[in-house]
Structure formats: structure tokens, C-alpha cells
Amino acid sequence: MPGTLSFQYDGFCFEETVSKKVFAPWSLLSFFAEPERGFKNYWFESGGRPYALLEYLKSHALRHPEEYGNLKSIALNELSSSSDIKTLSDVALLTQAGYLTLKNIVGTTAYVGYPNEEVKTSMAQLYTERLLAGRTVEQVGADNISYRLATENVEAIFHLLNKLFSSIDYQKYPIRDEASIRAFVQVFFSGAGLSPIVEHHNSKGRSDLEVKVGTRYWVFEFKVCKSTNGAKDLLNEAILQLQRKEYGLQEQEEQILRVALVFSLEKRKFTEFSQCD
Template sequence: MRKDTLQDLPLGTSSFEALREAGEIYVDKTDFIFRLASKRRKLFLTRPRRFGKSLLISTLESLFKNGLQYFRNLKIEKLWKDERTYNVVRLDFSEIRDFRSSDEFAKKLTALIARKFNPVGLKYQISELFSMSDQLSDCLATLPTNSLVLLIDEYDAPLTACLNDFKLFDEVRLKLASFYAALKANEAAFRFIFITGITTFNKTSIFSELNNISDISLSPEYGTLLGYTHNEVKAYFADYLVQSATIVKEKEEKLFAELARQYDGFCFDRDASQKVFAPWSLLNFFEDPRSGFVDYWFESGGKPNVLQKYLQSHSLRNPKEYGKEKTVSINVLSGASDPNSLSDIGLLTQTGYLTIKKVEGETVYVGYPNSEVRTAMAQLYIEQLLAGKTLEQAGADRIVHRLETKGAESIVCMLNRLFASLDYVNYPVRNEASLRAFIQVFFSGAGLEPIVEHHNAHGRSDLEVRAGEKVWLFELKVAKEGENSERLLREAIEQIRERRYGYSLLDKTLIRVALVFSLEKKEFIRWKAFA
């Protein structure tokens, strides 16, 4: 099957009408859109970046502005009975996220509002007596009832831009609150209001100005509104699955399972009942399957701005927490934060680095959704462990290749280079647990999936990792100052043999390595490898 005979992928297309006119694949979510838009409502939705929020906003804009003109043969065509069309104002607050002062932000906000509300009658005049909000309110008061639709994308962009400056954050918040107050004072004019973003800041009195805004971010009803379900991938991208399987010389079922392991697993509903693929990553894979399972979601834009700003004045939990089970209160996800009390776990969940795994009462268990994000998260921790250096800058380039092709001596030397670059002031190696955790993060950041404390009937090994046809098994010991390292090495070797670590892997190319790390010298000083 030739690629030029396939229907085009909607890669990078955030305009619904452009997508439809170009004949690109549209995963039909219009039954959800009907449920959203059929009633007079004010709605709020958060999702991580690259999940299609802007396309959703564009789809709503087209529906209200042009009716069913671009919805031929979609589900909503038989559901939508509203024959009216509406004035639509669409605001993208990412346009005004770059500013250095409250006054500069005020000018940008004023300019954006004046420009976008001008077609519905706002004629802004610079005045010391009447603010932009006053003039906007007067304009809205003249509009017919239920005549206007307001769509706001990336509402939180100005707030996250000043997240590490509490004073500026509060000033920006107040100016935004004044805008929302003008909307509240004239809510009769609005047929529909829809607001999207990445994070939730509604406890900062921004949305308190809007009565009865419904947050559908954790609603099971809309858990698959954005992202692709398994059934949707198989239905809408069947030809691309066939083509990709042919290119990578793999059976379709096995390829789909690998795609799910790499790019699926995001869950956004409080029942933890539904999972979706990250659209950006999946579409990029289908565009170029020869490149393999690249980490598209992380590489496409790096850390979201909210996380970058947070990390400038905070740190994530200790990298030793990387592989541990994490919990957060449902209130942290469904409520909101101010910059003084942002929860790192809540923030990572909202930005997509963690996702809902299960919910018990008021406790939400979260974890990494897939391999792509697990790697991205490890890379964040590596930045902290190595004081801003990458693995390559620390002399540990091509870790996967080394594990696949080199012997134990090369691996130990590589680990020693990493531990020589470790930020020991903030992240000292204290014991076997921290040593093991740091190695886990190093390997995970290279795209591997190490297993920590792998159980068998006789005990549990410290760390195992597969690289190509090889499986490496590491048993770690830590030597305190003056402690006999030779004795510790013998103990590690005996432990591997007596507890039969790796015996279930003897059909693989298994390399078992006993290592002793010196707390005094901050490096591995003894090691022995054997099959």
C-alpha cells in the first residue's frame, strides 16, 4: 500500500475547517460535541498539551458560526437541531503570555479583547474613567440574549508565565478576574462558554466571577473526548496500521501492542475506566514508522511552560521516588491550586507526566501512562541528579548501545562517569536504595525499562534491564568508610547464586554483575560479571 494512496493524517492541523477541506482523517468526536454544545452551558476542561484542545475549540467555533456546513457524514449531523448561527469570539491567551510587568500584560490583554470583540460591537476607547472591562460590559449589555459564543484556549498561559513571581501572578490574576466579572455581569448574552487549559487555577478567584461553570476535566462522560481509544485507532487508522506493520516487518497485532505500550495509557476520568493514546505521538509514528518509537510527545515541545516555571523555584520530589507508587487526593485534581501551594504530584498529573491508574475513595493512584512518558520523566530527574547535565554531557552517551554490545567493564566505567557527575549536595548516595534508584533513573532516561527488586521464590534481585538480546542483572552493595569491599563483593556474588537470581532468564543472553559502591570514593570499586 502506497503512502500517497492513504487519506492524509491530521498532523499539526488545529483548524477543523482546514482539516475537513483538506480531506484529512478526522476521528469523529462530534457525538461528544453535541452533548457539550446542545445546551446553554459554561464549561471548563483541562488536558495536557498536544492532546487536541485547539482542534476541539476550532470544531466548536465552526459548529456555532456555520452550523453543519463542515460536518457532513459526521455523527452530529443527525443530532444537531439548532438551525441558528451565532457570533463567536475566540480568544487564545497564549498570544499574551510574554510580558515582564503587570502594565505590559494589561496592555496586551486590552489589545486582544479589543481586537476579538470588535466584530460584535466593541469600540474600545482609551479612557481614565472607563476601563476595558467597563467598556466590554457595556458592549455585552447591548447584545441579544443567547446570541454570543465565547471560546477561550490556553486560559492559563498568562498565569503560568509568572508562576515563580507571586506578586506579578496576583496582579495578572486580578486583571483576568476583572475580565471574567464583565462576562458574569452580562451572562444573558452568552449561548455557550468553553474554556480550556493545562492546569487548574480556579481557586485563585478567577472563575469565581463566573457562576456555575462546570469543570468536566475528570468527568467519565468526557474521558475520551480528547485522545484516541483503541477502537478509534483500529477504525480510523487501519490502513496506516497495515502500512506500518509492513514497513517495520511486524505482525499488526504485535505492532499495535507495542504502540499501546509506547503511546497509550492516558486516563482522565475519576472512575479510572478509560484510556487513550496521545494523538501527537501516534500520528507522528504513522507519518514515519521507519524511525521507530520516537518520544514525540516530549521532544515536540519539551517541558510545558507551567512545569518549567515551577522547576525554576521548586524541585520535583527526590529522584528516588521515580519508580514508587504515587497518590494524590481527588481534591487536588478536581479543585485547584495557587502558586504557593502547587502539588508536584498534582501538577505532573495535570501536565500528563503522570496519569490516573485507580481511584479508591478520595485517593487517586497515579503513575506513568506509557514508555514514552516514563522516559521523559526520567530525563527530568536526570537533569536534577546531574545538576542540569544530560546523560551525554556526563559521558554516558548511547547507553542502550553499550548494554547491547559492550561488556561489564564498559558498563561499570560508564556508571562511574555518571556518579562522578552526580549532584551530591542535593542527591547523595546514602545506601543501596538510593544507589539502585539513581541507576534506575539513568537507564530509564535512556529509554530502557529496568525492573527493580524482581521477585522470585528465593528473593529479589536489585535491578534487571533488557537491552536487545541481552538481559543484565545487577546486585548492588554499598561500602561505608573502612568496610571490607572484597567481603561485600563475595556476599553479592553468593546472593546472586544462592537465591538463583536470573534463573528464569537463562534462555536469554544473561549477564549477572555484582558491584560494590564506595561511599567514600563515590564510585564502584569492586565488580564481577558472570553468566
């Protein structure tokens, strides 16, 4: 559950029944040393991005951002046997480094995922660096994502997202469809310490992305057009979808902001936006 020690720091699993989980010792001790600081990302601050891992990721393709939130599969024997770092797969390395942990085992295949929110955030920060070609969100003028979502209006968030997307290495990470848009926004928001929900289901359908920030609850519906022609029609389609399927309205938050956004593949940016009542 969000806001708990187990959600933030627990979840590491190393045995084949996948039933026993442990906390990250350093993060837990650091939290109890200064609980008044709240849940900080001690993992990243204290070596969550070691030099050896970063060097490895320069020569080995980090999983595509669209895979960020998905479980990864790996042969069980690859986790239990020693391997040369030159031949080690990215999944095996990330598991051995603590970024991924056992979630399930089926036969000889292990399924691994992020152990907790702290590591999930750290991984999103690594993905963000890759998306932005080594730059930080501060360097591209899109810092304080959480604060902006908590305080600024829809138009400001529209411009914030465009700063991020205009800085993506489009050759390595092309924007192809709504799934790409959704995945990249998920990575950016997760890297900012938020917990976005992708394809959140209600009784009438599933929204593209939803995220809670303070007393606000944001609901995003994305559309992609090949050119600026038809962008207005797609915007209206997204607005109708938000209205008819009542995305986000089941939430009991102080302020619900439902936003339709259209991304132009031709211009490589969001060209239309509208807030839906």
C-alpha cells in the same frame, strides 16, 4: 506489553472509575505518519519539557529519584479544582501537564503514575537532568547507555556508572544505601529508553535490578560500604547471592550478564565489580 502501541502511547485516564484510557493523539499520529521509525519519544520532542514546567521545577523540589517508579498520592479535589501555579503541588502540576495520570482512587485520595513508556522515559530524562545538576549524560561522558549495554563488557559498564554517579549533586541527592543506588540506576537506564525492572522476583528471592537490551539481559546486584574496608567481602556476598538465588537464570535470552557491584560511600564511586557465571 513491551513493543506495542498501547505500552508506548496509551494509558491516559481522566475519569473516576479509572476504567477508560486513551492514547496520546500527537504521539499516535506521529507514529502512523512514519511507522518505519519505530517507537520514538514524540512527547519529549514536541513539548514534553515546556518552559513553564522547567521553571516551576527550579523552585519546587522534584520528587526524590527514589520515588521515580512509585505511585504518588494526591487529594482528589486538588485535581478537580483550579489552583494558582505558585501554590500548586508538584504532583498536581505533573498530572495536569500529562506526566502523571489516574491509576486508582480510594475514597478521596487519587493515586497517579506514568501513563505509558513514552512519558515514563521523558520523566526519567527530567530526573536525570536534576541528578546531574542540569547537565546531560553526553556532557558527563556517559552517553549511549543503551548502545554500551548492548555491546560493551562488564568493566566498561562499571566505568560508565562511575561517570554518572560522580556527576550527581551529592548535596541534594546523597547516596545513602542500596535503595539509592538502585533508584538512580533505574532513572539513568529509563532515561535512555530502557525498561529496567527493580527488585525482580523469582522463586528464591529478588534481584536489585534487571534490564533487557537487545539480545542481552543484565542482572545487577548492588552492595554499599561505608569505606573501602570490607568492600571485597561485600563483593563476595553479592556474588554468592547471585549464584544461590539464581537471579536472571529464568530468562530465555541469548546472553545473560550477571554483575556484582560495590559502592563506597567514602569514595563516592563503585570500587569493586565482578561478573558472575
